[in-house]
Amino acid sequence: MALSNLRIAVSPLKRRSAALPLPVPAELPTVDAVIAREKPQEPVHALRPETLRKAARRFVAGFPGDVLYAVKCNADPRVLRALWDGGVRHFDCASPAEIALVRSMFGTGAHIAYMHPVRARAAIREAYARHAVRDFVLDADEELDKLLAETKAKPGELTLVVRLALPKGGARYDLSGKFGADFDAAVALLRRARPLARELGISFHVGSQCVDPAAYARAIELADRVAGEAGVRVDLLDVGGGFPVTYPDIDVPPLGAFFAEIEAAHANAAHLRHTKLWAEPGRALVAGGGSVIVQVQARRANMLYLNDGIYGSLSDAGYPGFRFPVRCLRASDAPIRDFEFFGPTCDSADRMAGPFPLPADIAEGDWIEIGQLGAYGAALRTAFNGFERAHLVEVADAPMLATPGLDD
Numbered sequence: 446m447a448l449s450n451l452r453i454a455v456s457p458l459k460r461r462s463a464a465l466p467l468p469v470p471a472e473l474p475t476v477d478a479v480i481a482r483e484k485p486q487e488p489v490h491a492l493r494p495e496t497l498r499k500a501a502r503r504f505v506a507g508f509p510g511d512v513l514y515a516v517k518c519n520a521d522p523r524v525l526r527a528l529w530d531g532g533v534r535h536f537d538c539a540s541p542a543e544i545a546l547v548r549s550m551f552g553t554g555a556h557i558a559y560m561h562p563v564r565a566r567a568a569i570r571e572a573y574a575r576h577a578v579r580d581f582v583l584d585a586d587e588e589l590d591k592l593l594a595e596t597k598a599k600p601g602e603l604t605l606v607v608r609l610a611l612p613k614g615g616a617r618y619d620l621s622g623k624f625g626a627d628f629d630a631a632v633a634l635l636r637r638a639r640p641l642a643r644e645l646g647i648s649f650h651v652g653s654q655c656v657d658p659a660a661y662a663r664a665i666e667l668a669d670r671v672a673g674e675a676g677v678r679v680d681l682l683d684v685g686g687g688f689p690v691t692y693p694d695i696d697v698p699p700l701g702a703f704f705a706e707i708e709a710a711h712a713n714a715a716h717l718r719h720t721k722l723w724a725e726p727g728r729a730l731v732a733g734g735g736s737v738i739v740q741v742q743a744r745r746a747n748m749l750y751l752n753d754g755i756y757g758s759l760s761d762a763g764y765p766g767f768r769f770p771v772r773c774l775r776a777s778d779a780p781i782r783d784f785e786f787f788g789p790t791c792d793s794a795d796r797m798a799g800p801f802p803l804p805a806d807i808a809e810g811d812w813i814e815i816g817q818l819g820a821y822g823a824a825l826r827t828a829f830n831g832f833e834r835a836h837l838v839e840v841a842d843a844p845m846l847a848t849p850g851l852d853d
């Protein structure tokens with residue numbers, strides 16, 4: 446069904462005759478209203494623009510530097526628009542498609558940094574020449590060679606950010622295995638890049654869904670030792686993403702505790718205290734802003750067979766074992782019991798152990814809303830086994846779980 450049908454229409458005639466001179470904002474329906482009307486047999490993605498705007502405002506107001514949205518988390522244009530409306534003007538892009546999308550939506554008013562440290566040569570040329578990207582991350586000499594060869598940039602033209610590898614930390618997703626220069630390599634890269642760079646930076650990523658604010662302080666201390674050893678001026682410290690959100694089994698410290706820890710560590714960093722700061726949040730900005738409504742296709746004991754699964758929006762409920770908040774859309778007085786989910790494909794890995802607490806009388810045909818899926822949900826969907834259909838609606842609901850500092 447067309448998206449526009451889901452908005453409660455405000456007729457232009459009515460608006461003109463109203464006493465208020467201000468335009469009436471289009472009112473969004475609730476999840477319950479959408480499902481009652483549509484009775485969808487395919488998954489529905491419910492986007493909460495107000496939640497996204499609010500998270501963006503909170504992050505931008507609280508973080509002591511520039512906030513770059515990590516676009517890979519959810520690149521839906523409606524998500525980007527809501528974050529923009531909430532004040533986000535900087536974007537961490539990792540592919541030519543993400544860069545082209547952000548430029549097409551916001552023009553040169555958007556600051557884009559290309560933060561994937563391994564790129565195709567054609568992707569570098571497209572970013573630099575077509576989309577005027579000047580900020581690039583790198584973690585190896587070869588990538589710097591590639592950047593210089595493909596951009597033919599003059600010394601002092603590019604912002605070069607050296608990505609530092611971190612030891613394994615306290616995050617749910619460890620991101621230390623793939624990217625990042627070790628201590629000595631980072632020192633050498635900083636020295637080599639300094640005379641070439643307009644601005645020289647150091648970045649890291651503590652791992653996604655990092656619940657320990659001290660992990661940022663430890664990473665900043667390491668970055669400071671690298672800068673000291675390199676003995677060159679550093680202009681920029683990028684503390685990456687990783688800021689956590691609430692899940693049913695995980696309470697997280699308030700966002701402000703992370704900002705305070707970062708500010709204190711930055712102020713104490715002998716070689717970096719005068720740099721500007723960047724952050725690259727993904728999950729924290731958008732997780733609460735999206736949910737998925739699925740339908741039960743079969744029930745066998747405590748096993749629920751759903752029309753979405755790990756090859757759809759529920760990838761993180763599979764092997765990483767995230768327990769997302771769930772609710773049954775039908776009112777029920779039955780006691781709550783634990784269920785396990787199975788997705789629609791024929792792959793036996795398409796299984797989500799949960800457990801997910803739902804009314805004991807849940808049955809075929811019931812709809813379940815699964816929350817905190819604005820990040821790494823719809824963005825990870827595949828067409829495997831023919832199950833790629835879903836549609837997106839914008840709704841007025843609050844997030845299913847509040848994250849302190851973002852939603853309260």
Ligand SMILES: *Cc1c(COP(=O)(O)O)cnc(C)c1O
Pocket residue numbers: 515517518537560650652653654685686687688725726727728729820
């Ligand atoms: C994925 C990613 C992010 C966003 O991480 P979150 O944990 O979602 O905040 C930020 N920076 C880089 C380089 C990334 O790859």
